[in-house]
Amino acid sequence: xxxxxxxxxxxxxxxxxxxxxxxxxxxxxxxxxxxxxxxxxxxxxxxxxxxxxxxxxxxxxxxxxxxxxxxxxxxxxxxxxxxxxxxxxxxxxxxxxxxxxxxxxxxxxxxxxxxxxxxxxxxxxxxxxxxxxxxxxxxxxxxxxxxxxxxxxxxxxxxxxxxxxxxxxxxxxxxxxxxxxxxxxxxxxxxxxxxxxxxxxxxxxxxxxxxxxxxxxxxxxxxxxxxxxxxxxxxxxxxxxxxxxxxxxxxxxxxxxxxxxxxxxxxxxxxxxxxxxxxxxxxxxxxxxxxxxxxxxxxxxxxxxxxxxxxxxxxxxxxxxxxxxxxxxxxxxxxxxxxxxxxxxxxxxxxxxxxxxxxxxxxxxxxxxxxxxxxxxxxxxxxxxxxxxxxxxxxxxxxxxxxxxxxxxxxxxxxxxxxxxxxxxxxxxxxxxxxxxxxxxxxxxxxxxxxxxxxxxxxxxxxxxxxxxxxxxxxxxxxxxxxxxxxxxxxxxxxxxxxxxxxxxxxxxxxxxxxxxxxxxxxxxxxxxxxxxxxxxxxxxxxxxxxxxxxxxxxxxxxxxxxxxxxxxxxxxxxxxxxxxxxxxxxxxxxxxxxxx
Numbered sequence: 001x002x003x004x005x006x007x008x009x010x011x012x013x014x015x016x017x018x019x020x021x022x023x024x025x026x027x028x029x030x031x032x033x034x035x036x037x038x039x040x041x042x043x044x045x046x047x048x049x050x051x052x053x054x055x056x057x058x059x060x061x062x063x064x065x066x067x068x069x070x071x072x073x074x075x076x077x078x079x080x081x082x083x084x085x086x087x088x089x090x091x092x093x094x095x096x097x098x099x100x101x102x103x104x105x106x107x108x109x110x111x112x113x114x115x116x117x118x119x120x121x122x123x124x125x126x127x128x129x130x131x132x133x134x135x136x137x138x139x140x141x142x143x144x145x146x147x148x149x150x151x152x153x154x155x156x157x158x159x160x161x162x163x164x165x166x167x168x169x170x171x172x173x174x175x176x177x178x179x180x181x182x183x184x185x186x187x188x189x190x191x192x193x194x195x196x197x198x199x200x201x202x203x204x205x206x207x208x209x210x211x212x213x214x215x216x217x218x219x220x221x222x223x224x225x226x227x228x229x230x231x232x233x234x235x236x237x238x239x240x241x242x243x244x245x246x247x248x249x250x251x252x253x254x255x256x257x258x259x260x261x262x263x264x265x266x267x268x269x270x271x272x273x274x275x276x277x278x279x280x281x282x283x284x285x286x287x288x289x290x291x292x293x294x295x296x297x298x299x300x301x302x303x304x305x306x307x308x309x310x311x312x313x314x315x316x317x318x319x320x321x322x323x324x325x326x327x328x329x330x331x332x333x334x335x336x337x338x339x340x341x342x343x344x345x346x347x348x349x350x351x352x353x354x355x356x357x358x359x360x361x362x363x364x365x366x367x368x369x370x371x372x373x374x375x376x377x378x379x380x381x382x383x384x385x386x387x388x389x390x391x392x393x394x395x396x397x398x399x400x401x402x403x404x405x406x407x408x409x410x411x412x413x414x415x416x417x418x419x420x421x422x423x424x425x426x427x428x429x430x431x432x433x434x435x436x437x438x439x440x441x442x443x444x445x446x447x448x449x450x451x452x453x454x455x456x457x458x459x460x461x462x463x464x465x466x467x468x469x470x471x472x473x474x475x476x477x478x479x480x481x482x483x484x485x486x487x488x489x490x491x492x493x494x495x496x497x498x499x500x501x502x503x504x505x506x507x508x509x510x511x512x513x514x515x516x517x518x519x520x521x522x523x524x525x526x527x528x529x530x531x532x533x534x535x536x537x538x539x540x541x542x543x544x545x546x547x548x549x550x551x552x553x554x555x556x557x558x559x560x561x562x563x564x565x566x567x568x569x570x571x572x573x574x575x576x577x578x579x580x581x582x583x584x585x586x587x588x589x590x591x592x593x594x595x596x597x
Contacts (some may be wrong), residue, residue, distance in 0.1 A: 021070055028062070033370035034442035037385045038432045041442060049367065050075055054255040055339065056358040057085040057248050062372055064283055066294075066350040071278040077358065078249040079257060088280035090232055090247050091356040092262060093341050094334025095156070095272040097235070098201050100224060100283055101269035102146045102307070105204055107223040109142070110303055113211060116143040116317075120203065125210045127170040129203060130185060138190040142207070146318050147311035151188035154181055154199030157271050159263030159337055162238065164590065169206045173199070176412035194313045198270040216268050225279075227297040228286045233275035235268040247274065248358040250338015255359075258338035259560075262374050266345060277354040284345040284352050287330070291347060309348055321347075324380025326491050338427065344369055351376055360526070363443070378435035386440055389433040390419070396420060396433075397424055399450055403461050403471035403542045407502040408482050408511035408574025411461075411471065425488065473574055481510070484520070492535040499539055514544045518553055530561045548577035552584045564591050 019027070032044040050058060057075035061068055073085035093100075108114040114123065119139040121128050129140050144150035158180060160166045165178040173456055175183035184199035205216055207415045212219050217235040225233050233248070239247060239262075250258035265272035289295035292302030299307065307317045307332050314321050319330040327346050334341035340362030344354025353372045355365045373381035396415040403411050412423040413431075420431040420439060431439035431448050437458070439448040446465040450458040461471040483502065486495035503512040510516060517540040525532035534557050555570035571588040574581055 008018075024062075025070055025072065026209070027375045028060075028100065028368070028371050031371040031375060032364070032367040033374060033383070034367060035445050036440050036442050037383045038440060038442055039385050039387050041388075041432065043371070044367065046074060046364075046368065047362055053359075053361050053364055055357050055361055056251050056255065057089070057276040057358045058355045058364070058368075059087070059089060059091060059354075060368060060372075061281035061354045063281050063285055063288075063345060063352040064376060064428075065351070066289055066292075068278055068281050068285070071276075071281070077247070077263075078261070079251065079255065080249075085248060085358075087278060088232060088246055090243065090274045090276055091341065091358060092250070092265075092271075092334075092336040092339040093275050093356070094271055094336040094339055096155070096271035096275075096280060096332045096334040096341050096343050097269060097271050098198075099318035099330075099332050099343075100280075101201065101220065101235075101272055102206065103224045103283075103287075104220050104269075105142060105146065105208060106299055106303055106307060106317065108208065108211065110300060114142060114207075117141050120145065120207050123207045123211050124203075127173055127206055129585075132186060134186045134189050135292070138244045140186060140200075140203070142204065143311060143317065144190050144566045145204045147315040148196045148200060149191055149194055149312040149315065150191040150197065151186045151192070152184055152197040152200040152203065153187055154184050154202075156198045156335070157181055157197055157202075157265060157267045159265045159267075159271065162260035162262070162264060164264075166264055168236075169202060169209070169266060172266060173202060173206065175582055175587060177582070180583055180586055182196075182582065191312075194315050198267060201270040202267045205267070220268075224283075224298055228351055229282050230279035233273060233279045236274070237266055237268055238264045239274055243274065245311060248339075250336070251359045252338065252526045252528075253359065254359040256526075256528045259273075262339075263337040265336065271334075271523070277356050280341075280354040280356075281352070284330075284343060284354070285350075288345060288347070288350055288352075292350075300579065324378075327379035333365075335360075340365060342369060344367065346378070349379065351378060354586050367373060383384065386432075386434050388440075390418070391433050391436075395436075398456050401476070402474045404474055405463070405469055405471045406510045407506070408484050408499075410474075410482050410485070425484065445560050451474075487532050487535065492531070496535065496539050496542075503543060508570070512543060514547060514550065516539060517543070518550065521553060521557065525557055525560060530557065533557045534561065546577075548574045548581060548584075551577065553579060555584065555587065559587060559591060563574055564594065567591055 003240055029046045032046055032049055041546035054316050056079055057077055059073050061071040071087050073087055073089055075081045075085050077085050077089055096317060109116055139203055140150045141341060167179040172179040173184045208219060209216055220235045234243060249261040286295055286298045287304055290299050290301050293301045310316055310321055319332055322329045327349060329344055329346055331344040338360055340356055341356040342365040343354045353369050355368045399420055400413050414421050422429050422431060429440055429441055429443055437450045449462040460474040463469045483495045483498035486498055499512055502509050521533045521537040537554045537557050541554060544550050551570045551574035555567045568591050571584045574584045
């Protein structure tokens with residue numbers, strides 16, 4: 001019997017009443033669940049899936065009955081050292097820093113030193129939220145900062161390379177050099193709309209510093225980390241050498257190391273927490289126990305309940321809420337450079353999980369969480385199981401071929417057993433028939449409909465994904481070689497010629513849009529494929545010579561390549577075209593400074 005069918009048959013009562021902890025762990029490790037369940041299709045094994053997705057290391061903690069049931073590390077901390085991930089390995093939590101920091105602020109509210117509803121400018125002393133037409137009637141308050149409804153800008157932060165100059169918090173709030181993000185400003189009337197803002201959390205960080213006179217890491221440790229038993233956690237940025245030895249290194253989606261191994265985040269409350277999956281589980285348990293009335297180590301029961309009460313849409317005070325079946329879950333995701341994380345916990349039933357990886361590819365997070373939810377019988381996590389249609393090999397073969405999505409995107413479809421295998425750089429995935437012409441993809445909620453909207457002929461393919469896309473079958477005699485494939489093969493001259501041909505034939509083609517070529521160049525840059533990145537970005541400059549952003553991107557590519565003089569020339573040209581390009585100004589200053597040393 002396939003593993004997926006076995007996993008779905010196991011209920012919470014059969015697993016938790018009899019099997020040991022090790023058996024529960026094994027059930028999770030062998031029962032990662034895709035986004036779409038298809039009867040007869042095996043579940044994934046954790047380590048195999050990590051290899052497929054090129055994720056070096058992972059850390060998992062499971063909460064059951066208001067306790068950490070188990071925690072375990074997988075894989076390696078760093079692809080160069082090969083050191084193994086252990087339970088003590090610390091990862092960057094990304095935006096899961098926010099709910100932990102929210103608890104710090106709520107502790108000050110409980111002490112009577114801070115109010116959820118007063119103008120935050122009455123607390124801030126070293127910096128003020130600039131007043132404007134949006135703040136005439138409604139003000140930026142702590143409640144609005146914690147619920148992303150303060151109307152503030154700056155969604156998130158890229159952090160700073162370990163060799164870079166790091167700004168103070170007031171500098172980054174004003175977007176002043178060496179900050180690499182725009183100023184944090186109100187441009188929506190506070191309280192009127194949910195808009196995620198790491199900038200708002202950073203305003204809260206500065207308010208807590210001004211209020212307490214303490215450095216934020218010390219304040220967080222005193223009020224939350226130590227009381228919650230989070231002994232391996234710190235907001236210190238940069239990470240002290242004593243803690244760095246236990247830290248995982250960040251990796252790009254392609255498996256390469258983040259330059260300098262990780263980034264520094266002065267935006268500590270928004271993105272700066274170093275922690276373990278077990279410590280984050282302990283934090284979640286403290287919130288759960290407080291809601292139940294069994295603990296007040298961090299927050300009183302009344303404050304914990306208020307923390308998990310929606311303020312606007314599904315946003316509460318630091319967490320987001322989701323109803324599944326009859327249960328409310330509080331949750332948050334995290335994404336720093338080279339790291340991804342997820343925390344999910346039930347509000348009232350004492351279970352949950354934390355998953356952390358040292359990769360920009362976070363696809364495995366929900367796969368692990370769905371597996372845990374199934375093994376432990378979480379409320380509302382049941383998934384519909386699709387019954388695949390049985391098609392003969394001859395029926396499946398009629399769908400095989402090469403389909404052109406647009407001039408620089410091909411998908412190749414072949415029959416593999418009772419399914420179709422799709423090769424689309426850099427992925428391979430399978431499609432299973434659920435009707436005579438419609439196929440499901442297990443790893444994401446997408447549908448592939450041959451015959452498109454009419455369903456009459458398999459020579460067209462409608463891909464119903466985030467954005468519906470139509471593809472057309474190419475003739476069997478056609479030997480495809482898209483520009484991107486030529487880049488992959490290292491034939492950069494032929495690739496550029498192919499892109500020029502596309503643009504000449506169809507100037508509005510998606511394949512030659514400035515934003516697409518720029519994104520492709522950065523994709524190669526993140527994977528440390530410098531020649532490919534420069535080839536694409538130079539082509540973008542040829543097509544869009546009046547774009548300051550293209551010059552800026554080339555400046556960064558040449559800087560990464562170590563060709564500093566060329567990088568300086570591109571950054572200077574970008575700034576001539578757009579004097580407001582703060583990113584270019586920061587890197588130009590850095591490059592010119594290194595030249596003088």
